[in-house]
Amino acid sequence: MNSYIKPGDNPLLTEERKKCQFSTDILAAFYHENAQKIKRRHEIYQYYLENKELHDPEPTEFMDRYHRLENAERKVSLLKKHVKKAGSPLGLHYTMMIPTILNNADDEQKAEWLPKAQNLEFIGTYAQTELGHGTNLRFLETTATYDPKTQEFILNSPTTSAAKWWPGNLGKSSNRIIVVARLISNGKDYGPHSFFVPIRDPITHKSLPGVTVGDIGPKFGIPTVDNGFLLLNNVRIPRRNMFMKNAKLNPDGTYISPKHAKLAYGTMVYVRAVMIRTMSHMLGLASTISIRYSAIRKQGEIEAGKGEVKVLEYQTQQYRLLPQVARAWAFEFAGRYTRKLYAQFLGGDVDVLPALHGVSSGLKAVVTHQTAQGIEQCRMACGGHGYSEASGLPQLFATAVAGCTYEGENMVMLLQSARQLVKIASDVRKNQKPTKQNPVTDYLYKTSAATKCKIDQTTDPDPSSVIEAFEHVARRLTFAAFDKLEQLKQRGISAENAWVQCGVDLRRAATAHTRTFIARQFSNGILEMRDLPVQAVLKDLLQLYLFYEVLECDGDLLYDGYVIGQQIEYSKNNVYEALRRLRPNAVSIVDSFDFNDRELNSVLGRRDGNVYENMLEWAKSSPLNKHDVMPFHHKYLGKMMEDARQQSKL
Ligand SMILES: CCCCCCCCCCCCCCCC(=O)SCCNC(=O)CCNC(=O)[C@H](O)C(C)(C)COP(=O)(O)OP(=O)(O)OC[C@H]1O[C@@H](n2cnc3c(N)ncnc32)[C@H](O)[C@@H]1OP(=O)(O)O
Numbered sequence: 104m105n106s107y108i109k110p111g112d113n114p115l116l117t118e119e120r121k122k123c124q125f126s127t128d129i130l131a132a133f134y135h136e137n138a139q140k141i142k143r144r145h146e147i148y149q150y151y152l153e154n155k156e157l158h159d160p161e162p163t164e165f166m167d168r169y170h171r172l173e174n175a176e177r178k179v180s181l182l183k184k185h186v187k188k189a190g191s192p193l194g195l196h197y198t199m200m201i202p203t204i205l206n207n208a209d210d211e212q213k214a215e216w217l218p219k220a221q222n223l224e225f226i227g228t229y230a231q232t233e234l235g236h237g238t239n240l241r242f243l244e245t246t247a248t249y250d251p252k253t254q255e256f257i258l259n260s261p262t263t264s265a266a267k268w269w270p271g272n273l274g275k276s277s278n279r280i281i282v283v284a285r286l287i288s289n290g291k292d293y294g295p296h297s298f299f300v301p302i303r304d305p306i307t308h309k310s311l312p313g314v315t316v317g318d319i320g321p322k323f324g325i326p327t328v329d330n331g332f333l334l335l336n337n338v339r340i341p342r343r344n345m346f347m348k349n350a351k352l353n354p355d356g357t358y359i360s361p362k363h364a365k366l367a368y369g370t371m372v373y374v375r376a377v378m379i380r381t382m383s384h385m386l387g388l389a390s391t392i393s394i395r396y397s398a399i400r401k402q403g404e405i406e407a408g409k410g411e412v413k414v415l416e417y418q419t420q421q422y423r424l425l426p427q428v429a430r431a432w433a434f435e436f437a438g439r440y441t442r443k444l445y446a447q448f449l450g451g452d453v454d455v456l457p458a459l460h461g462v463s464s465g466l467k468a469v470v471t472h473q474t475a476q477g478i479e480q481c482r483m484a485c486g487g488h489g490y491s492e493a494s495g496l497p498q499l500f501a502t503a504v505a506g507c508t509y510e511g512e513n514m515v516m517l518l519q520s521a522r523q524l525v526k527i528a529s530d531v532r533k534n535q536k537p538t539k540q541n542p543v544t545d546y547l548y549k550t551s552a553a554t555k556c557k558i559d560q561t562t563d564p565d566p567s568s569v570i571e572a573f574e575h576v577a578r579r580l581t582f583a584a585f586d587k588l589e590q591l592k593q594r595g596i597s598a599e600n601a602w603v604q605c606g607v608d609l610r611r612a613a614t615a616h617t618r619t620f621i622a623r624q625f626s627n628g629i630l631e632m633r634d635l636p637v638q639a640v641l642k643d644l645l646q647l648y649l650f651y652e653v654l655e656c657d658g659d660l661l662y663d664g665y666v667i668g669q670q671i672e673y674s675k676n677n678v679y680e681a682l683r684r685l686r687p688n689a690v691s692i693v694d695s696f697d698f699n700d701r702e703l704n705s706v707l708g709r710r711d712g713n714v715y716e717n718m719l720e721w722a723k724s725s726p727l728n729k730h731d732v733m734p735f736h737h738k739y740l741g742k743m744m745e746d747a748r749q750q751s752k753l
């Protein structure tokens with residue numbers, strides 16, 4: 104029932120696929136939400152295969168940044184002709200420029216800017232972070248001073264640290280951008296607001312007067328994105344270039360406050376909510392690459408004389424890789440919840456914003472961190488070839504790990520999540536009931552149902568016993584942090600300083616709370632699956648996820664005797680049992696992520712499993728191999744060795 108088998112595949116991979124005990128089509132459709140999306144994915148891939156102009160002239164790993172960016176812009180310009188969605192030089196246009204227009208533009212502005220943005224008549228980005236500030240938005244320095252005489256804003260970067268710094272595609276690609284600047288009107292500073300600012304001529308693309316813009320240089324990864332810097336010197340824009348759906352400024356300079364103070368932060372909440380799926384996909388890509396490779400990589404004999412085995416036979420290899428598959432599924436289910444909540448907010452339910460901010464802050468932090476860790480684990484589990492750019496894993500890691508920083512540095516996001524927990528703990532301590540149902544936090548108002556955890560040695564455990572255990576830990580850590588805050592304040596320490604002195608405990612509580620949320624979404628999510636063989640695979644993945652997470656927080660569970668060591672032993676056995684059950688289907692399960700060879704961008708993860716011959720082809724295409732002897736050899740090493748030989752004759 105594995106529909107990914109094709110003639111000419113590596114027989115080691117085909118034999119794996121023939122062991123498949125479920126329908127990969129049904130599982131793939133469940134992961135991508137429906138069969139229609141799978142069909143569309145296959146159509147786009149087939150289209151890509153047929154249109155060679157969309158292909159890279161050589162493996163991009165061999166290109167310098169200049170040629171990578173040129174190649175990416177070339178493909179993007181072609182994509183406009185072929186498909187609506189475009190690649191990296193437009194990443195921020197789609198993930199932040201358009202959402203900001205949807206989120207912050209009033210109807211008249213939307214009518215003017217949205218069609219042009221969607222039709223790619225301009226390229227935009229979201230320029231908020233500055234050289235001196237990224238986290239602390241209250242202290243952003245760029246100013247937008249209103250001039251009522253001309254009804255314009257005058258934008259300035261008052262200091263070097265005010266330079267916008269990091270925005271993706273700002274350096275060379277974008278020409279109309281969102282600038283977050285302090286709104287100053289009639290001498291009053293209203294804090295950061297968003298403005299629509301032309302920075303390059305629409306025809307010549309030359310930077311406009313008063314604009315200094317450029318690329319910030321090479322980074323840890325994401326080489327095809329021109330993250331840029333921007334300095335503004337008396338740049339004038341019309342009053343109506345301030346996004347005015349939420350806050351407004353009248354022609355005479357009077358300011359009208361937004362309904363909710365944080366509506367301006369809506370784009371960030373959007374990206375945090377939707378990037379969870381992107382992270383799930385990245386972990387799915389890494390799992391696909393490393394598990395397919397582990398199914399064709401033979402290394403070492405288990406029993407002498409019986410021949411080398413696939414490294415996927417080793418329990419340690421399964422323990423490194425299969426939990427990443429489980430987490431990719433867990434993150435997909437968790438992300439569906441935050442996307443639904445965001446849709447509610449975009450639909451006009453402003454009240455949902457605090458809950459959405461609370462859950463998306465913690466989720467973004469935990470998911471990006473575990474995704475980066477998981478990709479690195481997949482890379483290391485591929486041995487030497489995992490370290491080669493041919494595997495696609497180093498670049499995948501470098502791209503994913505940026506998510507721990509952008510859209511809100513992870514530690515800061517966990518502390519934002521902790522704000523919500525502390526407020527609830529305070530209500531509980533005052534015996535106040537929740538003002539409105541919130542399925543994410545209601546458990547905090549309860550006391551631990553079972554004083555003892557119900558994890559026992561049944562090999563078909565009920566997920567609720569594990570989720571209750573996670574709730575118990577999150578509750579304990581939340582109230583422990585809250586009580587410590589209160590004690591510090593009773594000793595006369597300010598609330599702000601007490602908060603800083605409890606930072607690590609607050610971060611631990613937020614992490615435990617987020618783990619509980621993810622586990623609950625995964626457990627609820629698989630209930631929709633009606634096909635029994637596929638449901639069995641999902642239950643094994645859920646069991647693996649839950650008990651793997653138990654082992655990750657065993658100390659917190661043992662801390663107050665909520666579990667005993669024997670139950671940790673049961674949990675370990677449940678992990679091993681889940682690995683055993685999943686092993687025969689491992690390759691088909693990652694096949695069901697349905698990532699094609701273009702998305703995988705990996706010789707190790709190719710669908711056909713023909714790795715070795717393609718590794719050699721890939722290496723041969725290195726520009727270095729255009730020369731048998733490098734042109735500079737005799738100038739340096741050759742001369743050095745010749746001198747050494749001459750020297751030794753003396
Ligand atoms: C189409 C395909 C998609 C694919 C998708 C692919 C994705 C993959 C590519 C992504 C590509 C991106 C590339 C990176 C793009 C950048 O990185 S854009 C820049 C991102 N920058 C940030 O995230 C800045 C982080 N900092 C902040 O958000 C704020 O400074 C902080 C940390 C929330 C603090 O803000 P603050 O105003 O000082 O607020 P604070 O005093 O802490 O709290 C005051 C109250 O506001 C609340 N609050 C704070 N923020 C919020 C909020 N956002 N909402 C609601 N309430 C809030 C607090 O909860 C608090 O409430 P109470 O507890 O008092 O009730």
Ligand SMILES: Cc1cc2nc3c(=O)[nH]c(=O)nc-3n(C[C@H](O)[C@H](O)[C@H](O)COP(=O)(O)OP(=O)(O)OC[C@H]3O[C@@H](n4cnc5c(N)ncnc54)[C@H](O)[C@@H]3O)c2cc1C
Binds near residue numbers: 228229232237238330
């Ligand atoms: C690849 C990439 C793409 C990006 N794209 C964009 C973009 O398109 N547009 C844009 O505007 N920005 C973008 N950024 C910038 C990004 O949003 C910021 O880097 C991020 O918000 C972190 O802010 P910072 O760099 O100021 O880190 P800092 O806040 O300076 O973090 C440094 C350390 O200080 C700690 N810290 C800071 N404040 C607190 C606090 N209150 N409590 C406890 N600890 C604290 C942090 O946890 C961290 O450990 C991008 C960044 C990257 C890496």
